[in-house]
Amino acid sequence: MSTVSTIVLITVSLWSIGCYAEAxxxxxxxxxxxxxxxRIAESPIVIIPFGAGAKEHGAHLPMNADQVVxxxxxxxxxxxxxxxxxxxxxxxxxxxxRDFPGTEVxxxxxxxxxxxxxxxxxxxxxxxxxxxxxxxxxxxxxLPISIAxxxxxxxxxxxxxxxxxxxxxxxxxxxxxxxxxxxHADEIETSIxxxxxxxxxxxxxxxxxxxxxxxxxxxxxxPGLLARDPNDPAYSGSGIYGDATLATAExxxxxxxxxxxxxxxxxxxxxxxxxxRSK
Numbered sequence: 001m002s003t004v005s006t007i008v009l010i011t012v013s014l015w016s017i018g019c020y021a022e023a024x025x026x027x028x029x030x031x032x033x034x035x036x037x038x039r040i041a042e043s044p045i046v047i048i049p050f051g052a053g054a055k056e057h058g059a060h061l062p063m064n065a066d067q068v069v070x071x072x073x074x075x076x077x078x079x080x081x082x083x084x085x086x087x088x089x090x091x092x093x094x095x096x097x098r099d100f101p102g103t104e105v106x107x108x109x110x111x112x113x114x115x116x117x118x119x120x121x122x123x124x125x126x127x128x129x130x131x132x133x134x135x136x137x138x139x140x141x142x143l144p145i146s147i148a149x150x151x152x153x154x155x156x157x158x159x160x161x162x163x164x165x166x167x168x169x170x171x172x173x174x175x176x177x178x179x180x181x182x183x184h185a186d187e188i189e190t191s192i193x194x195x196x197x198x199x200x201x202x203x204x205x206x207x208x209x210x211x212x213x214x215x216x217x218x219x220x221x222x223p224g225l226l227a228r229d230p231n232d233p234a235y236s237g238s239g240i241y242g243d244a245t246l247a248t249a250e251x252x253x254x255x256x257x258x259x260x261x262x263x264x265x266x267x268x269x270x271x272x273x274x275x276x277r278s279k
Contacts, residue, residue: 025082045082048132050070053103058205062200077264097226112148130159131163135165159275168258170258179242180210186241194252196252209237213233
């Protein structure tokens with residue numbers, strides 16, 4: 001065998017080993033029940049992911065925009081950490097978008113109970129810690145998820161953590177943006193989708209829409225809304241908030257790098273949270 005052939009063979013072999021190397025994390029659905037029983041009890045963290053599979057994101061983005069970011073973050077976790085990822089929840093409570101097409105669980109109590117039951121089933125199988133990945137915002141879908149997580153913590157003693165989209169954003173992402181402000185299907189979210197699924201993004205339909213909102217000059221939580229009623233002060237003809245026309249795939253790649261870094265850092269830190277001592 002020639003030297004060149006030997007080098008090629010070694011290179012291919014090393015590549016094959018890398019391709020088939022076992023990742024530290026697992027998807028629960030890929031396991032048999034005996035394997036699942038063992039991994040749930042042994043892994044430091046079990047992740048319960050939520051990302052809307054069909055929620056409006058303007059005329060230029062597909063309705064799966066939350067789900068694809070969730071999938072990306074879960075893949076990075078599986079590659080990097082000893083986690084168990086359970087099948088995702090793709091339908092949820094998002095009242096701010098109720099006027100638009102989508103698949104919403106409109107009753108927050110039903111959504112909360114659903115999340116709670118998923119968590120309790122894993123607690124009953126000896127999960128050590130539960131992380132709820134919420135691809136919505138903390139004061140929307142994050143509200144019922146957080147109540148479920150808190151109740152599971154109280155009922156079982158298992159540490160729980162809710163990680164919402166905003167928890168993974170930093171000032172670095174704000175510096176990427178050129179828009180005046182944003183929050184939904186905007187410059188950053190459109191950029192992320194241009195990077196992850198450019199074939200489904202229609203930049204010819206991207207718009208700038210800041211609505212007619214006045215700055216809130218008082219304290220407190222005022223729930224937001226994207227209304228389709230022109231008489232409502234929160235009327236939105238586009239279904240977005242921000243300037244999607246400024247989006248680029250390069251910004252999306254960088255934003256995802258930042259979010260992934262914060263996500264993996266969060267998992268690493270939470271994996272070391274003390275567990276309740278056995279009686």
